Amino acid sequence: MIKGMGWLLLLTLLFSVDVTAQSKIDSLIFNGQYLSAYEYVNNVDSLSIDMALKKVDIAINYHLNCQYFREFSFVNLRKGESLSNLRLKAGYGATPIKFDVDSFLQRLHSDYPTDHRVSKVLGDFYNKVYYDFGDSWGERSEVLLEKSNSYYLQAFENGVYDYYSLYALGYYQSLNENYFDAQRWLLKSLKLKPDEDLTNYSLAVTYLFDGLPQKGIRYAERAYELYSDSLSKSDAARITGILHLKTQQLNEAKVFFEKANELHPQYRPNQMYLLKVATELGDDSLSVKLAKEVLMAEKYSPELAEEMNSLFLQVDKIEWLCQVYDEVLEIYSVDSEVCGNIRFHYGKLLYKNGQKREARKMVKQSRKDFEMVFESNHQVFDAIEQTLARIK
Template sequence: MLLLAHLGICQSAGLEAVTQSSKLEASKKYEAAYEVLDKIDPKDQLPDVFLQKEKLLLDYYLITLNFQGFGLKDLAPGETVEKLRGKEGQYSMHLLDIPQKLAQLRKRFPQDYRLCKGLGDYYYRAMLCHCGEQDKTEEQLLRLVIENYEQAHAHQLGDFMSYYAVGYAYLVQKQAQASVAPFEKSIALNSKYPDAPYNLAYALWQLKKPAEATPYAQASFRLYSDPAMKADAARMLGELYQQQQQPAEALKAWLQSLELQPKSYATLRNLLEISVTSHAPEAASWAARLYQLNPADDQMFIDIMDIYQAQNQWAEAEAFFSSQLPNAPAEPTAQGLLHMYIAILNMQLKRPKVAWPHFLVAQTQLKKVVKPENPLFQMINRGLAESKQ
């Protein structure tokens, strides 16, 4: 009875400390908030206090040592965790083996499934930051995320982030079907968190359900404020419309994406493909913008070739690449690749006399920067042999 009374007094004091700590947390006094908790429970015997400690460390750390040492600070007006995290400064360092402490508490309080959620929180954050648990593979960390969160969920102790994390963990492991239900639950708990509908749309896309995925992609596009993420959502929306044979809607979505990310390779490639497929007059201008991102990128040449080839538009491809000759960079790789692909296209068009000098320039230029054993030279030498008059 005396032990139970003592425990009750400690828990009551712990709850008061958690309340006081939460008030300090709200005013960005993170170090002071932690000290209140550590003073009342320095040996980490009280679940309520420890879980609040964990929250402070995981949410507001500015530096970390193997995810077992966490630097905190009371922030001044205008300071934010996002601006300070990872930068040098004067921080109070707190050494804490979070999973070890949670495992100890679980032995003492086996029915307190909040501790399972705490373990899920820790492993999810460790997996995202790649800054701790180096003895575990990503697959092992993902399994720990799922196992611990699902134990908590089985006892109605989840929130939108824990359900999102389970969905994300399944999706990363290419288990799209298993990710659907937790993503849906996350959205039901918080319809304003954009990552959940985005990843649910992606999962449904992987499951070849573009019509079901589209509303979620639309929602994520509306919700994102970050231009890069908003552009990514619009790009996926375009892909979904394209799969549903709605080219006008796909074009609109990709143009929205490009407006947010004018130098997006993926979006420019999509716009080129839809233009070539529909024989739109804008095709050459999209090809030019894609080419200008990096005229020395072999993959870019391959992608442009593949798009035109799929529509049997060899002459259009050759005309486009030839139009780039006057303004192509003088750098050997850019010159060599451009001449090589012009030569290949002319061979396809049965114009060996036109191809031969381009093969020759390609050989001369690429010899300056590419090793002799490179497969490019096999292609060039064969082209020279077949086009020589």
Template sequence: MNRFLFFFIFCHSLLFSSENSFSQVDSLVEKKQFLNAWKLLSSKETELNKEDVNIRKIKLCLKYFTKSISHQAFAFTNLKPEENLIQLRKSAETKLISTFPFKIDAILDSLIQENPKNHTLQKYKGDYYYDIFILFGRDWITSQQEVLRRMYTAYSIADKQGVNDYLSLYALGYFHHLNSESQTAIEYFHRSLNLDSNHAPTHYNLAYIYTELDSQEVALKHAWSAYKKYKYIHYKNDAGQMTGSILGKTGRHEEAISVLLDCDRLIPNTYHTYYYLLNSFLHLNKTQEALITAENMFSLDWKSHTIHTDIIESFIKTNHLNELVVFYQTKLTKEKYDMEFRGHIQLHMAQAYSLVNDKIQTIKYINDARESFLVCYDNNHPVFRVLDKMSK
């Protein structure tokens, strides 16, 4: 009896000591003393508490590292009040910093083998590979496809046992989306939103899928949500462009213009913003705004065949051939001597006239373009093959 009592007291004291240590770790993390938190955790690991200690170490590694070496070794820093972890990570990229080897994948595999019924360990394994996918992309120890497979397998095992969160369900949806399994992806994404309706990437991916399925109204709802909820301006801009595009497709051009002008303020001079703006301006017969937008697109790269094709098709589809001709004629009037420039403009005027089956004007501008290009290009330049093909 005394031996049993002694053993009980001993275990209880270890448990109390462990919980006390964890509260100290939590306090250090709250104060952003991440290096001290790591050292304290390392000093307190025993055979009895190693699972809890390693789980906390994994969380520390994934959230609070200063530098990661392929997510196999990690550096930590005790932050000063004015310091920012993201800034420290950027500066650490070019510095030699001592790291602590900590192979999360091997550690989790060992813990899972010892305690296979703790399905939370599978969830952490999924978190680990999701983090690798986001941070390293194709530049990790093994292939991106294998990383995604491991992430999916771990998250799936955990989810089947009821262990999940909004991020793991989002990741499972994203995996199915990548594999063109739209309906399964939708199910996971909606489950994710049930746990966190503010997760912008989930809304964005749902908008993308519903656009592909031609469910424009549902797509628009999620695109709007993604646009409103994203904080990072590049992602917000992408979501805004998608929203503007869908609004344009559904004929809500005034709203599309409003969103797209916001995008242009977020990140000025982006091609897709201009492209969708041009479409809406032309549909509303706002020709002056359309011409300004076309000029902005032209200025991005006046040699780009893609840009010219998009400009031309936008004007032609909305019955604005005359305005398009004026747009290009103005450029020919202003530039008399740069024959390469003139040749490209004449080629694209021929392209425009060919779309409306005006063969006379098409041939005229093909010949004009050929004469201009002969001044600045050799006879074997690829552009002449393009002109020959257009002549047929």
């Protein structure tokens, strides 16, 4: 009985020491003393699994510099300093410390096969390697994601997970176009953290790709509300607009495309979606204004002019695009390359509208424009001859 109480006393003492050590480390981290925190845990003679995972946490999340998570340098912050700012300064910090996190975690996983916190941390590790280094780490990006997914799934099946691991499981399924499974994981993640912007955004996208736009609208709108930076907010607004467009809610779609365009001005996808909904709503003044702005911004792009033709033909509003082409030709009348590009696609537009004679005349004029700027062996002349051959 006394012997048994002795073992119990020893275990209690060891537990007390471990708790004290972790409290000390947490205090150092809270106060920005990252080098001291790492040195403290690194000098512990025998690491418990909790202390081992704490060591990994400090290395991955609180390093100053690292080489592929195999070598780290740390720093103790001084008043007014931040880790993110110091990371921008090359060569700052103490002598690098070798610590191969990958092999360390694998040994830990082997030593503690039933402690699935290690599986979860392995999932976190390979997920972070994927985002931070990708193929340059030494394994293909897809292999890193597969490993992360496998460890996260193993941990989940044994009751160890958080909102991010559930998100990552959903993200992996969405990459493989398993949208139903992706939605299942992402919804689980949102139950743990409903106001996570990226999860709401990703869920909305899976519903879009899965052909269920109505289900995605609430999550896209929520992501738009949650995002604070203008680019992410613009992306969320555009996705929301697309989902409304898919459900034929044109006025709602227009509102969100306008928001997206305001947040990220002169970004072609935003402009083109706003142009599309403007044409479908029959808003001729907005359609002409936008089409002209976009075309003038990329006046040498044949792909854009081709996209314009397709968009206006789809809604049977070619007279609006003809007006745009006429105005742009007038503005750039002395730029032969712009005129050649516009007239060539103007001719193709007229041909598709059944105006063959006018189409041939326009394409032939584009050839004269291009002859002013290109050598006779330029590929544009082959395209012109092929187009003229089709217009009979």
